[in-house]
Amino acid sequence: MSILVIAEHDNSSLKQATLSVVAAAKAIGGDIDVLVAGENCGAVAEAASKAEGVSKVLVADNAVYGHFLGENLGDLVAELGKGYSHILTSAGTTGKDFMPRVAALLDVAQVSDIIRVESEDTFVRPIYAGNAIATVKAGDSIKVITVRPTGFDPVAADGGSASVEQLDVVKDAGLSTFVSEQKAKSDRPDLASAGIVISGGRGMQNGENFKMLEQVADLLGAGMGASRAAVDAGFVPNDMQVGQTGKIVAPQLYVAVGISGAIQHLAGMSDSKVIVAINKDEEAPIFQVADYGLVADLFEAVPQLEEELKKVL
Amino acid sequence: MKVLVAVKRVIDYNVKVRVKPDNTGVDLANVKMAMNPFCEIAVEEAVRLKEKGVANEIVVVSIGPKACQEQIRTALALGADRGIHVETDEDVQSLEAAKLLKAVVEKEEPQLVILGKQSIDSDNNQTGQMLAALTGMAQGTFASEVVVDGEKVNVTREVDGGLMTVSLKLPAVVTTDLRLNEPRYASLPNIMKAKKKPLDVMSPADLGVEITPRLTTLKVEAPAARQAGVKVADVAELVDKLKNEAKVI
Structure with missing residues (x-):
């Protein structure tokens, strides 16, 4: 062969x-x-x-x-x-x-x-x-x-x-031409290949609140994602969507913040090595796949997370 | 110009997928089916091209059993003008789907063919590219923007790490990615009107294509289940576990 x-x-x-x-x-x-x-x-x-x-x-x-x-x-x-x-x-x-x-x-x-x-x-x-x-x-x-x-x-x-x-083989189909390229501007790693991904869901309440997650992402060198619910609600753009119809990710660490864990979302991230869930609803399905679950109000937990990470990183 | 849109009937994206106990496949009995989400985006894009005056006719095609006509009717309700159903109960794999679509393209001679980039059941991401190769057309895959400009179409593609814009000669094949648009919902009057729109039914034999599956699925299994882990008391414990137990930060 x-x-x-x-x-x-x-x-x-x-x-x-x-x-x-x-x-x-x-x-x-x-x-x-x-x-x-x-x-x-x-x-x-x-x-x-x-x-x-x-x-x-x-x-x-x-x-x-x-x-x-x-x-x-x-x-x-x-x-x-x-x-x-x-x-x-x-x-x-x-x-x-x-x-x-x-x-x-x-x-x-x-x-x-x-x-x-x-x-x-x-x-x-x-x-x-x-x-x-x-x-x-x-x-x-x-x-x-x-x-x-x-x-x-x-x-x-x-x-x-x-x-x-x-090789001296030149194949030019003559059907298409390159026009331009726009590489992702952010210094954050690409969602699909990032070693750590932090995602927000409907619990984030609005797009402005995603800034909290960005600060944590920057500390960890993480890519930023979102659930379909957060995208549908207009908090963040479509390209951040993790899930069956969005990006499929499998990082070393996946942090789900304010995400309930709909099937469509789990399909996009459940191959992650370690999953962390932060959600105030103890019954949220995300906890069934999370290695570490924290039942807490994300608006208190995320700033605390940032502080704690600063201590150890 | 004429736009051809291919749509596929798949399991609804919100349904929990269950593997059959005998491991022969996924259980689709009494499960809600719907138009593949990427195909909805393809229909929406065609309708927007028509609303802009770029397209003057939208033909929607689906391959599969009789029930596919539901998805064709959905596309007609969203704004497509007429439907083609290639009816077969056989397992149609990507290459055969592309051959059937090629035959439809030869009959209809569209300037633009729009497909979803992949279906959420088989996750192959092949048919559009295969159709383009078989028909000798240019392809703009994973599109997030489509701009028709005279004899060309500029397609902005979602590629790893960013976006890439290519200019394609028409006729061309475009496959949709999520950011291309947000599909509308069909209104009740349009759903009623769609019932009266023309729908042609034909068989693979009518199109001169023999269905010969090349891939055999030996078994389908459920993925290894994840065990729920532990609840931590506070953020300090979480960070400690991540650093010292899981060693991921």
């Missing part, structure tokens, strides 16, 4: 998620090649060549791949992928964008967001926002797979010495 892993990167550095995808490839077994497609991405190729378990790094360095447009990447990977038994990438927004195109062009199914490898053709993935876990067998000759990075411990970033081969 031979596996092609498409690296996730920003043209200057290799994303750690790629090391988790290589780990998934190792679990499948076989030779592992890594494709680095981008523009002026030599440093990424070098990093990929050092990753544990990689045999060969293929580099497609061209302006047409600079912004990772799905149409161009899809055409490139579909052509290269024909010679492999498995094609893998991380289930970030880039992988989710181009990978289904690859599957369709190869006329095979895609297995999305796997969290475990059972065998070379059988994989485990969450469905219903993690409320059920499916074991799926892929019948096609080429398996096209996206990998949820949190499901696999990354391979070592150093120690490997893969060969690096420059």
Whole structure:
């Protein structure tokens, strides 16, 4: 078997998620090649060549791949992928964008967001926002797979010495062009990848009160989230929503403040390692999933939390 | 221009999902079903394009058993003009859904196809991109803003760590993310009017597509249950536990 892993990167550095995808490839077994497609991405190729378990790094360095447009990447990977038994990438927004195109062009199914490898053709993935876990067998000759990075411990970033081969394949579908990019302005980590997330719910009462949470988030270096109820009430923007229809998060620490714990919210955060709930309603369902529950008025508890954290951090 | 919107019937997002005791799937018997939330956003966006005078016709399509017509009627009540139901009781996976939609696209020749980025049951996030690849169309996935500008459409996409705007040649496929809009509710008069709007029913065979599932689900299990932990007395104890017991801060 031979596996092609498409690296996730920003043209200057290799994303750690790629090391988790290589780990998934190792679990499948076989030779592992890594494709680095981008523009002026030599440093990424070098990093990929050092990753544990990689045999060969293929580099497609061209302006047409600079912004990772799905149409161009899809055409490139579909052509290269024909010679492999498995094609893998991380289930970030880039992988989710181009990978289904690859599957369709190869006329095979895609297995999305796997969290475990059972065998070379059988994989485990969450469905219903993690409320059920499916074991799926892929019948096609080429398996096209996206990998949820949190499901696999990354391979070592150093120690490997893969060969690096420059490709001269330029695929420009001519369908789309990059216009602009707006990276998140805040210094706070991205919600989906933050190690700590602090979220507020309807109990926050208004948007102004979220400032209290921001202060705690800044102390902890945490990402900020919210329940659907808080978003629907207009306290905070939609992109902060954690839940089945919002962002799915699995940080080391999740702090739920004034969140009752509706099913739709729990679906988005119950894979967190440690969950803290602060709520004045002792019967709130959030306490059934919380490792540490504090029954208290959040307007007293949150300022106290800030003070206590200042003492220990 | 003509806009085609694909919608899927799924379990209502507020329903507690229960895995069947025999681990063959999720129990959908007597469970409330609804339009997939991302598909609602897709319908809303099409309706807004029509209200702005950009779109002149909205065709809504759904694939699945007879009951899907409820979701088509919902879309018609929200402002779509006519419906297409591709009726099948088979398990339609993303690739086959994309092939069926491709056949519909070839018949209808829309300038814009809008789909939800994923359905909240299978969570695949594939169909829109597959449809775009099969039809040779550009794609703007995870859209938070859609601006049609002559022969092009500018789509602002929700990507990891921020936003990215791309310009797509029309015809194009757009898949919706949460921030694109907030769907309206259908009014009672519109629900009544929707009952009279045209709805064509066809089979996968009519569209020349054979349904051949490529993926076999071997089993479906409930996730490992979380145990409720402990209640702490005050904030000081909480911080102490987080630092010294859980070691997460």
